[in-house]
Amino acid sequence: MARIENLNLSQQVTNELGKAIINGHYTAESGLPTEAKLCEEYGISRTAVREAVKMLAAKGLISSRPRQGIRVEPANTWNLYDTSVLKWLLESSPSLHVLKEFLQVRLAIEPQAAALAARRGDKAAIAEIALALENMQAAADAPDGEIHEADLSFHTAILFASGNRFFFQLRDFIRTALNVSIQHTTPAKGSKKAIADEHFKVYQAILNGEPERAKNMMTYMIDEAMSFIEKEIADKEAKHIAK
Amino acid sequence: MARIENLNLSQQVTNELGKAIINGHYTAESGLPTEAKLCEEYGISRTAVREAVKMLAAKGLISSRPRQGIRVEPANTWNLYDTSVLKWLLESSPSLHVLKEFLQVRLAIEPQAAALAARRGDKAAIAEIALALENMQAAADAPDGEIHEADLSFHTAILFASGNRFFFQLRDFIRTALNVSIQHTTPAKGSKKAIADEHFKVYQAILNGEPERAKNMMTYMIDEAMSFIEKEIADKEAKHIAK
DNA sequence: TTTAACTAATTTGTATTATAATATTTTTAT
DNA sequence: ATAAAAATATTATAATACAAATTAGTTAAA
Numbered sequence: 145m146a147r148i149e150n151l152n153l154s155q156q157v158t159n160e161l162g163k164a165i166i167n168g169h170y171t172a173e174s175g176l177p178t179e180a181k182l183c184e185e186y187g188i189s190r191t192a193v194r195e196a197v198k199m200l201a202a203k204g205l206i207s208s209r210p211r212q213g214i215r216v217e218p219a220n221t222w223n224l225y226d227t228s229v230l231k232w233l234l235e236s237s238p239s240l241h242v243l244k245e246f247l248q249v250r251l252a253i254e255p256q257a258a259a260l261a262a263r264r265g266d267k268a269a270i271a272e273i274a275l276a277l278e279n280m281q282a283a284a285d286a287p288d289g290e291i292h293e294a295d296l297s298f299h300t301a302i303l304f305a306s307g308n309r310f311f312f313q314l315r316d317f318i319r320t321a322l323n324v325s326i327q328h329t330t331p332a333k334g335s336k337k338a339i340a341d342e343h344f345k346v347y348q349a350i351l352n353g354e355p356e357r358a359k360n361m362m363t364y365m366i367d368e369a370m371s372f373i374e375k376e377i378a379d380k381e382a383k384h385i386a387k
Numbered sequence: 388m389a390r391i392e393n394l395n396l397s398q399q400v401t402n403e404l405g406k407a408i409i410n411g412h413y414t415a416e417s418g419l420p421t422e423a424k425l426c427e428e429y430g431i432s433r434t435a436v437r438e439a440v441k442m443l444a445a446k447g448l449i450s451s452r453p454r455q456g457i458r459v460e461p462a463n464t465w466n467l468y469d470t471s472v473l474k475w476l477l478e479s480s481p482s483l484h485v486l487k488e489f490l491q492v493r494l495a496i497e498p499q500a501a502a503l504a505a506r507r508g509d510k511a512a513i514a515e516i517a518l519a520l521e522n523m524q525a526a527a528d529a530p531d532g533e534i535h536e537a538d539l540s541f542h543t544a545i546l547f548a549s550g551n552r553f554f555f556q557l558r559d560f561i562r563t564a565l566n567v568s569i570q571h572t573t574p575a576k577g578s579k580k581a582i583a584d585e586h587f588k589v590y591q592a593i594l595n596g597e598p599e600r601a602k603n604m605m606t607y608m609i610d611e612a613m614s615f616i617e618k619e620i621a622d623k624e625a626k627h628i629a630k
Numbered sequence: 631t632t633t634a635a636c637t638a639a640t641t642t643g644t645a646t647t648a649t650a651a652t653a654t655t656t657t658t659a660t
Numbered sequence: 661a662t663a664a665a666a667a668t669a670t671t672a673t674a675a676t677a678c679a680a681a682t683t684a685g686t687t688a689a690a
Contacts, residue, residue, distance in 0.1 A: 152643060154441065178670065189645040191434075194671090198397065198438045202445035202469075210671040211653040224556045225468035226445075249553045252499040260491065310492045313467045395672065421641060432674040437642090453642040454682040 153188055154195035160186075161196060162228060165205050165216055167236035176206065176214035203229055227316045239324050240377055246321035247370045251363065253314055254299065258346055258362040259355035261305035269305035270351060276301050277340070277347050284340040291336050296322055298343055302362075305350070325369055328376060397438035400429060404439060405471060408448050408459055410479035419449065419457035446472055470559045482567050483620055489564035490613045494606065496557055497542065501589055501605040502598035504548035512548035513594060519544050520583070520590050527583040534579050539565055541586055545605075548593070568612055571619060 151159070161176070170176050177185065182193045197214060200206045204223040208214040223229055234242060261269065276297035283289030299322065300315045342365050349358035394402070404419070413419050420428065425436045440457060443449045447466040451457040466472055477485060504512065519540035526532030542565065543558045585608050592601035 154643085158445075180670085191437075191644060191646090194434075195438060195441045195643095197671095198441045199445040202401075202442040208671065209653085210651060211669060213670065220552070220555060222556075223466070223469055224553055226466055245551050245553055248499065248503065248549075248551050252495045252554075256491065256495040306491075308488050308491050309463070310467055310488055311495075312463060313465075397672085423641080434673060434675085438672095440642095451642065452682085453680060454640060456641065 153192040154199070157182075157186060157188065157192060157196035158199045159228070159232075162200060162203070162205060163232045163235060165200070166222075166229070166232040170216050172216045172218055175216060178213055205229070225314070225317060227320075230317065230320055234320065234324065240328070240373070240380065243321070243324050243328065244370070244373055244377065246317075246324065247366060247373060249314075250318055250321055251366050251370065253311060254302065254318070254366060255359040255362040257303050257306035257308070257311045258350060258358040260308060260311075261302050262350040262353055262355040262358040264305065264307050265353055266305055266307065269301070269307075272301040273298060273305060273347055273350065277343055280340045280343055284336040289336070291339065292326060295339070295343075298347075302346070302350070325373075329369070329372060396431060396435045397442065400425075400431065400435060400439035401442045402471070402475075403429075404443060405446070405448060406475045406478060408443070409465075409472070409475040413459050415459045415461055418459060421456055448472070468557070468560060470563075473560065473563055477563065477567065483571070483616065483623065486564070486567050486571065487613070487616055487620065489560075489567065490609060490616060492557075493561060493564055494609050494613065496554060497545065497561070497609060498602040498605040500546050500549035500551070500554045501593060501601040503551060503554075504545050505593040505596050505598040505601040507548065507550050508596050509548055509550065512544070512550075515544040516541060516548060516590055516593065520586055523583045523586055527579040532579070534582065535569060538582070538586075541590075545589070545593070568616075572612070572615055 161170075161182075164170055165176075176182070179190055179193050179197070183190050186193070197206065197208055201208065203226050204217060204221045206214055206216055224233065261273075276294050279294035280291055280298060283291040283294055296319050299318055300312075303312045303315050303318070306312070342361070346358055346361045346365065349355075349361055404413075404425075407413055408419075419425070422433055422436050422440070426433050429436070440449065440451055444451065446469050447460060447464045449457050449459055467476065504516075519537050522537035523534055523541060526534040526537055539562050542561055543555075546555045546558050546561070549555065585604070589601055589604045589608065592598075592604055
C-alpha cells in the first residue's frame, strides 16, 4: 500500500479502496470483499477497515448492510464533487473526455460567476482578482515566469467574488480542471501575454460593473480551451481510425 | 436523539452532529467535545462515535488529530453538494437567501444542460423528457393534478440527456432547490397550464436540435422564479425596515 | 535567567475480542 | 411441496487495551 504522508491508516485504506472502486476493480456486481477479508488483505484491524468503509459510504461509493456485505453503489450516486472522488476518477480514466466534461461545467459556472461578481461589486473581493491578475501579468512579462498558479488564483477569486457559496465550492473542481487542461495545452512562449490580456478584459468588465461583458469574455476564454480540446479529441479519433 | 427509519447508530449520530455543526452549535473556535464526551452524551460506544466522525470528515465538516481533538473545518470546505450537508444547511438557515443561491446555480447549469441535450440528441434520453412532460400536462389538465413530481422528473431528465455526469450529479441539488421553491411559490390554479406550456417549449427546442433556443427558454423559466424570489426578499426587507 | 531535555498527561489511532442484529440458506416438520 | 424453524454468515455495536502524537509542565544544565 502506498504510504502517503500524514494520512492515518483508515485514510490510506479509503484511498486504496476508492481508487479500486472507481477504476472498476470492484464493481456493482462483484461488490467488495467482506470486512474480514479486507483485514487480511491489508493486514490491518477491523476498526480501520470499518472507518474506511464509512468514509467511502459518506462519499456515496458504497453501502453496507448486515449479512449482505459491502456493495458498490451505481456510479451515478458517486459524489463527483468530492475532491477525493474526483482525483480517483482522473487517475483511473483517460482524461481527455473527462476534461471536456469539466470544460462544459466551467462554461456553465464561470461566466455566471463573473457576471455576479460584476453585479455585486464587492471591493475587497475584486481587489483579490486584481492581485491575481498582476501576478499573471508579471509572469507574462518575465521570460520564464510561471503563470499557472496566478491563473488558478484568478479563477478562484472570481468564484469568491460571485458571493455564491455554491460557486465558490467548485474552486477545487475548477482547479483540477485547469490542471488537467495545462497537461494538454503546451502553450507557445508568446501566448502568456495573450492569456493575461484576455483575463484582464474579464477583470475590467467586473471592475466596471458590466455583468454581460464579464460573462461574455469569460465564456470566450473557456470556449477557446474547449475548441482546443475538441480538436485534440478529433485528432486522436482520426488516428485511431487510421490504425 | 430523533430515531430515523433505517438508519444505524453511527448514521444517526452523523445526522445529529452534522446538523449541530451547520447550525452553529459547534464552531471552528469551540470545536467538538472529545470522543469520550460524545460517547457519554449519546450513551453509545466509541466505535459508533468514531464512525460518525469519519463520515463527517469525509464530508469536509470536521477533522481530528491526536491530542488536538475534533475540530470544525471552516464553512468553505464543507461539501455543499453532498445531499446530507445540503439538507442540514436548509434545515438550519432561513431558506430565502439560500434559495436565491440555488437559483443562481440552476441558472448556470440547466440552460447549458438543455443546450447540450439539444446538441447531443440522444433519442432514449429525450424520450424520458417527453414522458415527464406528458405527466406534467396530464397534471395540468386534471383539476387537482399534482404537477410537482413530474416537474422534478422533467428537469432531472434534461440533466441526464446532457450526457455530462457532472450535470446529472446535481439532480438532488436541483430537486432540493425545486422543493424549496415550491414552498415559496403557491401558484394560482390556472398557472399549471402555463408552466406545462413553458416546459413544452424547452422540450420542443431539444427535440428539434436547437441548442440556443433550448438554452434561452430554460433561462427564461428559471429567471421567472428568480424574479419572484427577489421580489419576496425585497418585500421581506421592506417589512423589516418598517418595523 | 534562559534554554534544553525530559516527563507526564490528554486525546485520537489502532487492535482485539465479544456479542447483537440482520438476512440468507439449510434443515426439519407437517 | 410448503411452511416453519434452525443454522450460518456478515455487518453493527460494544468494551477494553495499548500505541502514537501533541501539548504542557518540570527539571536540569549552561
